[in-house]
Amino acid sequence: MLKGQNIVLGVCGSIAAYKSALLVRLLVKAQANVQIIMTPDAVNFITPLTLSVLSKNPVLVDSFDSKSGVWTNHVELGLWADALIIAPISANSLAKISNGLCDNLLTAVYLSARCPVYFAPAMDLDMWAHPSTQTNVKQLLSYGNKLIAPANGELASGLEGEGRMAEPEEIVQYLSNTLLETNAPLSGKKVLITAGPTYEAIDPVRFIGNHSSGKMGFALAEVFQKLGAKVTLISGPTSLSTPNCVSRINITSAAEMLQACSENFEEADILIMSAAVADYRPKEVAADKIKKDEDSLILDLEKTTDILKTLGAKKRENQIIVGFALETTNELANAEAKLKRKNLDLIILNSLKDEGAGFAGDQNKITTIDSSGNKQTFDLKSKVEVAKDIAQEVLSLLSKKQ
Incomplete structure (x- = not known):
């Protein structure tokens, strides 16, 4: 189902950004066309070079490249995409897009996207459980976006609980299944x-x-x-x-x-x-168990x-x-x-x-x-x-x- 699909992958500032490398490989292996957009904080967790090599496309971070003078058209990206996946999405970016804030290229593409949007949160358990985060999640779901729920396990803080980003294999499987439902x-x-x-x-x-x-x-x-x-x-x-x-x-x-x-x-x-x-x-x-007292049983x-x-x-x-x-x-x-x-x-x-x-x-x-x-x-x-x-x-x- 992913062959030939145009996938925009958003990567936010989270330790779980290291999983994005495997996610990109799986999407490319499934023959999807992958364009990665990173938030400015995300580059502190994984390099654009790594994701660029894996996706076979330049990684986008800023709306305007001051060195080349090139402007990235977020509207065109939103129209190009067959699906937008934000994985991982941090509590900060979750709050931004649920409230329509637009201060970087990824949030601008989100607001321009006409395709299905999937978000896979990654954060500490208390941040995930906080009422404001849960309110933001409900708001995004009410817009028709699809949640790829975080898993329960060991977190970067050393605590155990809900907040781990879903595994890349699960994300690809979920994406395949939902696209199948849309087109089947x-x-x-x-x-x-x-x-x-x-x-x-x-x-x-x-x-x-x-x-x-x-x-x-x-x-x-x-x-x-x-x-x-x-x-x-x-x-x-x-x-x-x-x-x-x-x-x-x-x-x-x-x-x-x-x-x-x-x-x-x-x-x-x-x-x-x-x-x-x-x-x-x-x-x-x-x-009680019937005993073998007789030669026959009726x-x-x-x-x-x-x-x-x-x-x-x-x-x-x-x-x-x-x-x-x-x-x-x-x-x-x-x-x-x-x-x-x-x-x-x-x-x-x-x-x-x-x-x-x-x-x-x-x-x-x-x-x-x-x-x-x-x-x-x-x-x-x-x-x-x-x-x-x-x-x-x-x-x-x-x-x-x-």
């Missing part, structure tokens, strides 16, 4: 995805479950996040790591998944139910609530609901019936009969069916590639609803 096809959309199995307790140590790994749902969460969506992932028990910038809610049982889905469904633009939710659960859960089971059908009945006109159907017989007929019965826009059919596809593997083979009866069968692919195919189907449906 699902920017501003909220996507709710379920993944993994549910475990239905028999007693304190045993449960009824299934072989779902959650890999398909996690792949979907990753792909939809990269398309700019704000993704909430509701996951049953799994050892998988949460994809970057995805909000995760962990659940165990079908009842917990129903509650989590119900709480988040109303705000969702798109719901994708890829979880393998248990259809039945024990009617009664033993308070469990009285009851149906769990059909989450997809429940939410399908509440679907708004502009919402999209995607369901999954894992079938072993009469695959197409059963999937089409499920699509209609549960008021879905799209159903993803996969079969345990397809070699290489299934629960625990890294591949899947799907057929998609939409509410108009259109069908498309895909080859066996990695689950990430399958997720991309599903995303394209959803984008097509979304364009028809808008």
Whole structure:
């Protein structure tokens, strides 16, 4: 996302200015065009020469160079930039820009910028916690600027607490993600995805479950996040790591998944139910571990609530609901019936009969069916590639609803 982007990096007077060197390298490595502006105090912490070599551009400090007689046009810089990042920003510069003070080149460019502005504070913990600093931060946020919050740790003063500038890698990742949200096809959309199995307790140590790994749902969460969506992932028990910038809610049982889905469904633009939710659960859960006293054990089971059908009945006109159907017989007929019965826009059919596809593997083979009866069968692919195919189907449906 940063390739070819014009980035103005503002560097203020702070010991954290040494991190700016690594930040510049990362931005250049990402193929961004980097123009650095330093405040007069910043040159006491890191030399303009260092940052100039790393950025491959002259570093700007003053609006007017008395030796060359050249004036730096702050308006042009503000218009040139696709993003302005001030990292580190000191308490002094934070106060200046939040109140519209303009006494150096960086503050002048800030006031001229029409692009997104990001600020990464660096200061001692008491300065950061001071009410005046917090008021200035709120003021900047109210203007639409984006805060890259300081971290907690050892500070230059020797104290421990909040005030460390975010690490350069975190800043670049945050910048990439937010620019992606701005330019991506699902920017501003909220996507709710379920993944993994549910475990239905028999007693304190045993449960009824299934072989779902959650890999398909996690792949979907990753792909939809990269398309700019704000993704909430509701996951049953799994050892998988949460994809970057995805909000995760962990659940165990079908009842917990129903509650989590119900709480988040109303705000969702798109719901994708890829979880393998248990259809039945024990009617009664033993308070103590069941002993192996008998040769057989009879469990009285009851149906769990059909989450997809429940939410399908509440679907708004502009919402999209995607369901999954894992079938072993009469695959197409059963999937089409499920699509209609549960008021879905799209159903993803996969079969345990397809070699290489299934629960625990890294591949899947799907057929998609939409509410108009259109069908498309895909080859066996990695689950990430399958997720991309599903995303394209959803984008097509979304364009028809808008």
